[in-house]
Amino acid sequence: MNTQVAEIALMFVLPLGITFVTILMSASAPTRNQKLLGTLLSLLLVAIDSIFYFMKNTIVTYNTDGGVLLAFASMFLFGILYVIRSEDSAAKAGNAIFAALMLAGFLGIAYWERPTFIIASDKSASEIAELNAKYQDYIQSFNNGEAAQEVDPSGTVARTGTYLSTGHASTAETYENAKPGSPEAAKGRLNSYINETDKVIDRMRTIAASIDDFELIPPNISEADREARSQQALAINNNATALNRKTLGLFHPHSASEAHSELIQATECLRLAAYSLYTYSLQENSEEQVKQYQQARDQLGQTKVYLGRFQNNIKNLISNYQPQQEDN
Structure with missing residues (x-):
């Protein structure tokens, strides 16, 4: 609070x-x-x-x-x-x-x-990779105390995830000489953004699974057990809040603004679901417990809706670059 x-x-x-x-x-x-x-x-x-x-x-x-x-x-x-x-x-x-x-x-x-005042459309893919590397410590500060990992700006970022496989060994090698504003530069920025969102989605699914697996609290539970369950719910809530903050600060190309807003809405619904779950774990009134638990389930459902919209938007953006991929 x-x-x-x-x-x-x-x-x-x-x-x-x-x-x-x-x-x-x-x-x-x-x-x-x-x-x-x-x-x-x-x-x-x-x-x-x-x-x-x-x-x-x-x-x-x-x-x-x-x-x-x-x-x-x-x-x-x-x-x-x-x-x-x-x-x-x-x-x-x-x-x-x-x-x-x-x-x-x-x-x-x-x-x-912190590079928060940057118009991404003026940056090449390799420059954005370097900026993301500098920004990584800040992002990692929300990851529950995990050690920050250095991002190699010239490292391999070939897609093996959900949306796209470029078939290239390195985004930096492919797009570092691309002229700002060119289709190749825009494609590189989109690929870099999708790489980052894959990590966000993986964490979203982990948190959503934790909410799904959170068992109902029996009415005759002891105080010690209730405290343990509330601490479990608090950890889920903290993870969801950290993920929402990370998503708000995630760099994205202008072409992905609409998709990014859907991803933000998805993490916000996940945060609300986790907060309702934590409130549920603190309640002793049975009616209020039912209300808060149902809110958590409803918000979790909304998370999936917004995530589906985000994935559809990303697929549409990728399809815009499909001819260039075929020509290459």
């Missing part, structure tokens, strides 16, 4: 709070020119917010890291507003330094700390 509160604060409360304060400060500016400049800054801030909240996972990944980036960008514009409103030189200098620090924090997180 504390983690969820922190996520809400970083993704919604902090960025939107800064936006509202900036708008109010713009409206209360003493001069007409300051009001006009403040209005322009406020419109720019609202535009940035709209990109984050309504164009999910296109430019900035829609997760807490993206929320932190949005907060730094908002504070930078807020600092610029105070530079405009300041009367004496000392105040202008102080607010300018504050704005510069906020901009440095934004750029540092976006480009050096």
